[in-house]
Amino acid sequence: MTMPPIHNEMNSETYRMAVHQLDLAAERLGLEPGVHERLRLPKRCLMVSVPVLMDNGDTDVFTGYRVQHNFVLGPGKGGLRYHPDVTLGDVSALAMWMSWKCAIVGLPFGGAKGGICCDPARMSSAELERMTRRYTQEILLGIGPQVDILAPDMNTNEETMAWIMDTYSMQVGYTVPGVVTGKPIVIGGSMGRREATGRGVVYCIQDACRLFDLSLQGASVVVQGFGNVGSVTASLLHELGARIIAVSDVRGGVYHEDGLNIPKLLEHQQRTKMVPGFPDALPITNADLLALPCEILVPAALERQITRANAGKITCRILAEGANGPTTPDADALLRDRGVFVIPDILCNAGGVTVSYFEWVQDLQNYFWTETQINRRLKQVMTKAFREVRQLAQREQVDMRTAALMLGVGKVAEGMIKRGLFP
Numbered sequence: 001m002t003m004p005p006i007h008n009e010m011n012s013e014t015y016r017m018a019v020h021q022l023d024l025a026a027e028r029l030g031l032e033p034g035v036h037e038r039l040r041l042p043k044r045c046l047m048v049s050v051p052v053l054m055d056n057g058d059t060d061v062f063t064g065y066r067v068q069h070n071f072v073l074g075p076g077k078g079g080l081r082y083h084p085d086v087t088l089g090d091v092s093a094l095a096m097w098m099s100w101k102c103a104i105v106g107l108p109f110g111g112a113k114g115g116i117c118c119d120p121a122r123m124s125s126a127e128l129e130r131m132t133r134r135y136t137q138e139i140l141l142g143i144g145p146q147v148d149i150l151a152p153d154m155n156t157n158e159e160t161m162a163w164i165m166d167t168y169s170m171q172v173g174y175t176v177p178g179v180v181t182g183k184p185i186v187i188g189g190s191m192g193r194r195e196a197t198g199r200g201v202v203y204c205i206q207d208a209c210r211l212f213d214l215s216l217q218g219a220s221v222v223v224q225g226f227g228n229v230g231s232v233t234a235s236l237l238h239e240l241g242a243r244i245i246a247v248s249d250v251r252g253g254v255y256h257e258d259g260l261n262i263p264k265l266l267e268h269q270q271r272t273k274m275v276p277g278f279p280d281a282l283p284i285t286n287a288d289l290l291a292l293p294c295e296i297l298v299p300a301a302l303e304r305q306i307t308r309a310n311a312g313k314i315t316c317r318i319l320a321e322g323a324n325g326p327t328t329p330d331a332d333a334l335l336r337d338r339g340v341f342v343i344p345d346i347l348c349n350a351g352g353v354t355v356s357y358f359e360w361v362q363d364l365q366n367y368f369w370t371e372t373q374i375n376r377r378l379k380q381v382m383t384k385a386f387r388e389v390r391q392l393a394q395r396e397q398v399d400m401r402t403a404a405l406m407l408g409v410g411k412v413a414e415g416m417i418k419r420g421l422f423p
Contacts, residue, residue, distance in 0.1 A: 010045075012089025014303050018096045020329050025405035028396070034421075035413050039099075042092050043110075044068040048138035050116060052131045055124050062118045064135045068148055069095035069111040072415040075146050076112030077102060077353060079153025080160070082128075086115035090303070097324055098353070100408025101346040105385045107357045110412075112148050114139070120155045129163055136167040143168065145178030145364070151356050152182040154227070158194070162187060178363040181356035190359035191371035193352075196378060198232025198300075200351015201322045203382040204343045205237070205296060208318045211390070212341070217241035220294040222316070224248050224286060225301030226275050229322045229349065231266060233298055238262040242296070246289050249274055250301070253289045254281035290314060299326035306331045314340060321345035336399050344401040346408055347389055354381050 019040055026036040050062040065088055068076045078098040091113045099111030116135055120128060142148060150164055161183035168179045177188030185191065192199070209216055219242045223234045226249045234244045243259035251274050254260065260281055268278045276283060290297070290306065291313035299305050300322030306314065311331035319335065320343045321327065327335070327342065335342055355378055362368045369377075393403035 010089040010092045012087050012093070014325055015089035015093040015096075017304070017325060017328060018093035021401075021405055022096065022409060024402065025409040028398070028402065028406055029410055029413070031409070031413055032417070035416050038416065039070070039096075039409065039412065042067045042069045042095055043071060044142070045088060045092065046139060046142055047088060048135065050131055050135045050138060052127060052134060054127055062116050062131060062135075064114070064116040064138065065091045066114040066139045066142060066148070067091045067095040067112060068142070069113075070099045070412055071110040072412055072419060073103060073110055074108035075110065075144075076148035077107070077109035077151070077356065078112035078114065078148075079151045080114040080116075080156050080164075081153035082116050082118050082120040082155040084117065084119045086117040091115045093303075094324055097346055099412055100405060101350050101353060103408040103411035104347055104389065104404055105350045105354050105381050107353065109149075109353070109357065113153075114150060115153075128160070132160055132163040133167045136164045137171070140168065140171055143179060145176060145360070149178065149356070149360060150180045151352070152228075158182055158184045158189060161189075178360055181359040183359075188359075188363045190355060190362055190374060191369070192374035192378070193355050193359055194228065195232045195236075196355035196374075197229045197349050197352030198322070199236060199375065200354065200378060200382050201229065201233045201298065201300075201320055201348055202236045202240070203351070203379050204348045204386055205298075205318065205320050207383060207386045207390075208320070208341060208343055212317065214295065214317065218243060219296060220245050221296045221298065222246045222289060222292050222294045223298045223300060223322075224253075224289055224305065224326075225299065225323060226269065227300070229352075230298065230300035231269070233300060233320075233322055234262050235266065237296075245294060246284055246292055247275060248284070248286050248289050248301075249276075252276040253284045253286060254278045255284040255289070255292070256281040296320060298322050301326070304328055306335075308334065311335055312338070314338070316340060318343065321348045324349065332399070332401060342400055343386075344404045347385055347400070347404045350385065351378055351382060354378055 046066045048064045050064045094113040095111045102109040161180040183189040223230045246255040293315045296318045297316035303325035306327040308330040311334040389404045
């Protein structure tokens with residue numbers, strides 16, 4: 001059966017990449033064509049107009065999206081990002097990846113994702129709040145603790161989640177903490193949520209190091225992206241004795257062969273709002289940073305950073321994908337041929353959604369766990385998922401990404417088959 005072409009509205013490079021990965025997994029699994037075709041398209045795509053009264057008195061209209069890929073295993077779950085390059089195709093790809101991610105770590109969620117095409121760096125806090133609340137109002141009928149639960153993503157944070165929770169609660173007439181995760185602890189947030197994605201990346205790196213009998217003590221590490229995921233990953237690896245030789249943000253990077261002082265770098269970033277200019281290091285471009293000789297490389301920035309053009313220059317032993325979709329399929333093949341062990345995004349960065357699940361459960365029960373309990377349970381989930389993906393990869397003689405996709409897609413497809421087709 002020939003699959004239909006991708007709809008023009010979603011025809012972005014990132015969405016084509018996500019569909020290509022699905023098609024490869026479906027072929028390996030021998031997926032029934034009807035199930036395969038259903039998985040290629042989101043269950044629901046919502047595009048909304050978000051008018052905002054700006055501080056200067058003008059009204060600007062932004063475009064917002066919420067895509068719900070699949071609800072077979074449970075309500076939708078996925079982040080909300082604010083970025084000038086947000087498109088329906090990219091949000092649809094991220095929602096699809098969330099479906100596989102939740103299934104891999106055994107969460108009762110389907111994949112969803114949201115975004116607003118805007119430049120938050122050029123907006124005041126008051127403008128961001130008004131935009132967030134209006135966006136929430138526009139998508140209100142499609143979200144909820146048993147429908148679709150939002151979370152922070154690029155350029156959104158716990159304050160953003162608080163605005164969404166408050167707006168939703170005002171509309172329904174009572175407090176609903178479970179409509180979002182990643183919110184402030186005082187209004188139902190979870191201990192350990194902010195660090196969860198980076199901590200999950202570190203757990204996966206530790207598991208990979210054990211496979212290769214590689215000690216983290218003194219191991220050279222490069223981190224692209226120094227936002228929430230990259231900074232937490234770098235900090236935790238630094239505490240474990242690794243040498244973080246280079247990090248970067250969107251403006252550029254810094255490098256020190258003997259290892260950066262990560263606590264001081266964090267202070268510099270907090271003070272200047274950027275990584276470049278750190279006095280105890282040399283400047284480096286993002287392109288050169290990816291090509292640095294190292295044992296562990298952590299891309300934790302945007303999608304499609306590692307491509308056919310630069311994959312041949314990458315010399316790391318372990319590539320741990322903290323970002324979503326940082327490696328293109330063409331680059332995957334080159335890395336595999338070069339013997340680079342890739343921990344794929346849908347496994348490696350699943351710590352965030354795992355602790356989001358913990359937060360959602362705590363909100364539903366009105367009973368909260370300690371940070372020690374959270375981190376212990378997160379490690380159990382991530383270690384189990386890593387082991388299952390690794391065992392499948394060995395059994396099927398495939399790379400880790402293919403195995404992760406087979407595991408995630410296979411679980412969602414099984415759920416679809418068991419539930420049947422309505423009506």
